Each structure stands twice: as C-alpha cells, then as structure tokens.
Amino acid sequence: MPLKLTKTPMPSQKPTERIRNFNEVTLGYNDKQALEEATRCLNCKNAPCKKGCPVEVDIPEFISHIKAKDYAAAIETIKGKNNLPAICGRVCPQENQCEKYCTLGIKGEPVGIGRLERFAADWDLASGTSHTPKLPTPSGFKVAVVGSGPCGLTAAADLARMGHKVTIFEALHLPGGVLMYGIPEFRLPKDMVQKEIDYVRQLGVEFKLNFVIGETATVDELFDRGFDAVFISSGAGLPHFMGIPGENLLNVYSANEFLTRTNLMKAYLFPQYDTPIKVGERVAVIGGGNVAMDSARTALRLGAKEAIIVYRRSREELPARKEEAEHAEEEGVKFQFLTSPIEYTGDEEGRITGMTCIRYELGEPDASGRRRPIPIEGSEFEMPIDTVVVAIGQGPNPLVPRTTPGLELTKKGTIEADEKTGTTSRKGIFAGGDIVTGAATVILAMGAGKDAARSINDYLQTLPKKN
Amino acid sequence: MYRIVHKEQISPVVHLMVIEAPEVAAKASPGQFVILRVDDEGERVPLTIADFDRENGTITCIFQEVGYTTKQLATFEVGDHLATFVGPLGQPSEIDNYGTVVLVGGGVGVAPIFPIARALKQAGNEVITIIGARTKELLFWEDRLRQCSDELIVCTDDGSYGYHGLVTEPLKQLLDKGKKVARVWSIGPTIMMRFVAKTTSPFEVPTTVSMNPIMVDGTGMCGACRVSVGGETKFACVDGPEFDGHKVDWQLAMRRMNAYKDKEQQALSHSHEGGHCQCHSN
C-alpha cells in the first residue's frame, strides 16, 4: 500500500454552526478513521516521536494496538505514562512535540499521534471499563500538592502509584486549573476533564477543594499537619494588564476573568447558572496567543457581532498554535496586526466606548528571535469598541511564595526550582509547572509533574521509614 | 460541605448565618472575608467575616438581600449545606495600639466592624464606635458593639432612634472638638465610606475603608476586583479588601459595582418564572 502523505482528516462542526454553540469543535475519529491513521505509522525501531513527548508515551506501541483494534491495550499503554490522555490528545501542541519528530513528517504530514491518543482515551471514557492499576503497599508517607492543574494532577497520580498518600489542595471549587477555568468548553469539554480527574481520584488521591494555600493554611502549616513533602504547582494565574489609561473602565476584562466566567462559572448558560457575563457587539482582544484566540472565539459564541484580535506583531509571529488561529479565522475572528492600544476611552457611566491605537513596524529580531515591534510615531488612530479582553499573558500568582518564607524566587516572581527535579531552596518543598516556568503548556506542566514525582519519591526514601 | 448551624433574621432584609467551616474558623482574622456558592449552579459571592468561633469551628456572616444569590441564600435553613465556603481571604486588619480609634459602620457594614472593634479594644485602644442605619428596625448588634466600645454613637437617617442624621456628622463633631483620633475604620455602603474619607481628610486622620468590588475567584486570578488606590491598580481580594480611604478612586469604585446591573435584573426575573433548574442539585 502506498504511503499516504497526509493525515486522515478529523471531522469537525462547520464554522457557521459552531459559532452558535459551545459544543466541541472537533469530533474525533471513528474506528475506521482511527485504523486508517494508525496504519500510516511505520512503527520505527528508534521511535523518534517518543523523544518529543515530555511524559514519554510509548507511541509506536499504543498505535500498533489500535491497528490490532485492541483499544484496551492501547489505552493501558498510554496510561502507563500519561494519566490525562483525553486532555492531551486535544490540547497538546503536538506539532511542536511528538509529531514534530515523526519520520513521516520529513516527506509529508506526521502521524496524527494526538488524534489517535484522543481516540483511545475517548473509547476508554465511553466504555466505562477503565480499571485502576494495582497500587503498591502504602509507604506511609504523606505528600501535599498545591493546585490541581495538569502539573499537580500528574504529580499526584504518579506519587499515588508509588504508594504515597497524596492530598491535593485546590483554591477553586472544581479541580483542573486552567483546564477548567481557562481553556474553553468548545476545545476541551469540562465533563470530560472531570471524568479524567476521577481517574486520579480512583488512584486514592484526596482532593481538598475550596482550600487556599497561603490563606486557609500555609505551606509550613502543611508540614505541621504531618505532610512529609509539599509540591507546589499553583500555576501562572496572575493576569497582566498593560497599565494604560482607561484600563479599569467597565467591560474591560482580563482574559482570565472573561474565560473563568464563561467556562468555570458557565456564564454561557446564564441565567440557568447564576454568573453573568457582558459581551458587546464589537469586541477587541489584545494579544496573539492561544488565550487571545480562545477569548475571541468565546466572544463570538456569546453573541458578539465582531471579534478582533489586536496584535503588536505580524501574522508570522503569532504565538498561538496554527490550528487555533485557523479555527478562529474560519469562525470569522478578524485580525488587526501591527497594532496596539495606548488608551481606552469611555462614556459618562464609565463604560468603554473606544480605544486609541498606534501602529507598529517590525525591526531587528530580539532575544526571543522574533522581530521587535517598533511604534510608528504619529500613526495613532481610533477604534470604536464596546468590550476589551486583555490577553497579554499571565504571571505567577504571588499568594504561595509570599507566605512561604525562605522560598527563593526569580526576578519574575516564579519559584526558583531545578528543571529536572523540582527541588527548591527549601528542603521538602518541590515546585513545577507554570509557577516555575511562567505560562507554558499542559504537556510541559505534566512533564514537570512527572519529573517532580520521581524526585519527591527519591527524597522520601531518604527519610526515616514509616511502614 | 458547609452546614448552616444557626440562622437569625436581623431586619426585614438582613440575615445572620452561622456556618460550619472549621478550616476557615481556625485562621479567620478581623477584616477578612469568605466566598460562598449556594449550590452547584451558583455564583461566587463574597461576604465579610462578622465573627468566628475557633472552638466550634464556625463563621458568622451577616448579609443583606440585594440580588439573586443573597435572596436565594436567605431561603436556606439550619441544617442545609452550602456548596462552597472558602477563606479566610484577603489581608487581615492591621491591629495595633494606636491610642484612640473611631470605627464607623453603616448598614450591613456594622457586622464586620464588630471583630475589628473587639480586636482593637483588646489591643488597648480607646474605641469609639459610630453605627448608622436608615431606620431603627434595621439596626443590629448595638449590644455587642457597646461591649467592646468605650463610646457608642447610634445614628438613624430618619431620627427614629439615637442621633438623627448621617454617621459622618458625629464623626465630624468629634474631630472639630479637637479629639485626637489616631485612626478611623469605615465599613459600609461605598457612598458612606467615600464621605467618611472626605470627612477625615482635612484632619489628616488615617482612614481605612473596606472595599467590596465585584469578585469572581478571590485569589488574585481574574482581576475583576480591581480598585485604583493612589493611582495604582490593586486587586481587592488579595491586596485588600482594606485600603487607605484617602487614596481610593471612589468614582471608579462606584462605577465598577454597577457592571452587571441589567444582568442581575434578568437573573431575578428568571427566578420569578421559576426557571432556576433544580435537577442538578443534590
């Protein structure tokens, strides 16, 4: 059979339909499509794809199980390394991870590894036959995990599988971190996230929700309560603003607020759910990353007539995943490149009515390798707008660092931690995910959780035995 | 889950609830607040901690029925559970021995004044408390505040009880008389706090106010609770809720509170149609 150079397409909702609902955009493979795609895999001996996966999924093996239609074996292989496959299969930036190294990628499109992973995971969730792996005899050690985002969930699951008693402390009323409050329902259904988290519960991990570390108890108080080690994975949840005039006008949101109201609090189902959200007719989203794309697409679904991404650089520099930008464009999101607001203006009630923008041109590449945007003098112009979503990035939330004496921080306020082991300046305290790297990706956060679980386990072995 | 162990009606639209939340009670300090959700479809609503009992593991909140969630909360009875009750949030009040302090509470703001007054009294201050309400039947906790105040002045807008007038009037009289006041706390409707700050400003008495902007998470994640203080943007849930009343941008604060006025009307009329789906509650 001649090798197919392109990925088997994944069915999705038509743009005209999907901008009127919050249902998932992509629909996943059926058995036939999965088989067709799995058949493309060459089962390479050295499996170059594996080195692109931060959690080391055995890719050729799980794909060969799909080829043999043994889906249970496929999911078992995946879950040996990845506790959240239905999530990763959807939101991993695969083009920069596993698929980037796929042999097929040299001549054509790589194998749709993420799509196949999702297929196996969805089959597992739907079949309801998912079984808990055998757990070792309890070690007697207790580990506290701060934050239930992908990093904390991964560390907790791995530590539980090593026999330790793990408790996750989460500030919000539902676990999942950005998976619940940030990434929209139409990309990552929340029911599914909760189902996948149930698997972590099955491993014996205890969740203490509505518990803010630094307020309800400090990290040091966790040690007083008998925890032997603490893993901090509290994410990068602090929204950045630009500090320009008018930023506190009504209907100027941080992306975090806009998305949290919609996703976690389900404002799109208002008034069945009690949390309201306001979206006007012409929405400007400031920024060009995934968060900006999610905000613009959310605005359209909430009824905005126009959603415009306002980005300082040009299309080539967009930090968003290509697929996300394409989906946004298909749905009618507009792009205003080489532009940035310098002031917001409002009416007498304090509601935003417009913004003054300035145009940019691109200069020499900066430290990040992207061409530096330079404002063009005298290029100011007005844009009438009635809602703004500021999506220019997030910093580390200072709550935990501020209340943990002796924990060394970087200049940016992230926790100083060893990249491979998560060890911090304080004995018994480990850290990983966005609180260490700054805003990154789900799979990198999971990789950090995995590495930290190993080194926490090593650390626990140096303590006096409990069992 | 968080069980309601006691409930009292304080006035026609103000209720007191004691809620079992041992983790919150263990850490609660004057000036802090909690966020609650009544059920799984509920909004996250902040309420100030009016009292706490570490031994019994309970928190007391006093709330006024103003919109959908507070009206729904008022229908909850002893034995019912709340879906979320998280805290204590925010920075505690800065308790110290300042000398003479004046505490000004208005409306439901009288409740959070109490633990602050008690702590200031214990710290050795001379405590003068001024509380106000529109009319006599809306007043509460006069007895409690009297116990921890060296002097208590009660005001009503309509003159039905105590001093006839606004809380700022006796405050101004005190300052005019040359009373050496080291610090003022003011908690109540935004407009009242604004005028208390305006009253103390010419006398240069440091004045702490407790801001109550709209909030979502309460952990510094969403930025909904932005207030401008001394030209700087602060997040009330983590940097506050107490701020220097002389530096707060009051116009902005008052505008931001009205962000969802029309939507709130929609939620209320929805509930009148009986449309609030109960099928998911358990």
Ligand SMILES: Cc1cc2nc3c(=O)[nH]c(=O)nc-3n(C[C@H](O)[C@H](O)[C@H](O)COP(=O)(O)OP(=O)(O)OC[C@H]3O[C@@H](n4cnc5c(N)ncnc54)[C@H](O)[C@@H]3O)c2cc1C
């Ligand atoms: C809108 C949006 C879209 C994104 N899209 C993608 C995508 O498509 N693909 C991708 O790979 N990545 C994406 N990302 C990035 C990715 O979600 C993050 O990098 C990842 O979630 C980081 O994981 P984490 O576990 O470190 O932190 P988080 O997911 O932020 O979780 C941290 C958790 O800790 C809790 N917490 C914080 N402080 C405390 C405290 N004091 N006490 C208790 N709990 C606390 C928080 O409530 C939160 O639940 C996106 C991010 C956003 C915001």
Ligand SMILES: Cc1cc2nc3c(=O)[nH]c(=O)nc-3n(C[C@H](O)[C@H](O)[C@H](O)COP(=O)(O)OP(=O)(O)OC[C@H]3O[C@@H](n4cnc5c(N)ncnc54)[C@H](O)[C@@H]3O)c2cc1C
């Ligand atoms: C830190 C903090 C502490 C608070 N402590 C108390 C307390 O101890 N007792 C108490 O009764 N209330 C307190 N509030 C106010 C309380 O949170 C609001 O009354 C409540 O959120 C209204 O919810 P709702 O759904 O019933 O009304 P909504 O339908 O949301 O609003 C009805 C009306 O109330 C106004 N409103 C909305 N949010 C607020 C707000 N945050 N503050 C004031 N008015 C608002 C709206 O403008 C609207 O006109 C506090 C608020 C904060 C931020």
Ligand code: SF4
């Ligand atoms: S977890 Fe992500 S990087 Fe790893 S195989 Fe799956 S899609 Fe690729």
Ligand code: SF4
């Ligand atoms: S590199 Fe590509 S073709 Fe080779 S095993 Fe991995 S997925 Fe299959």
Ligand code: FES
């Ligand atoms: S309520 Fe979200 S940051 Fe304060």
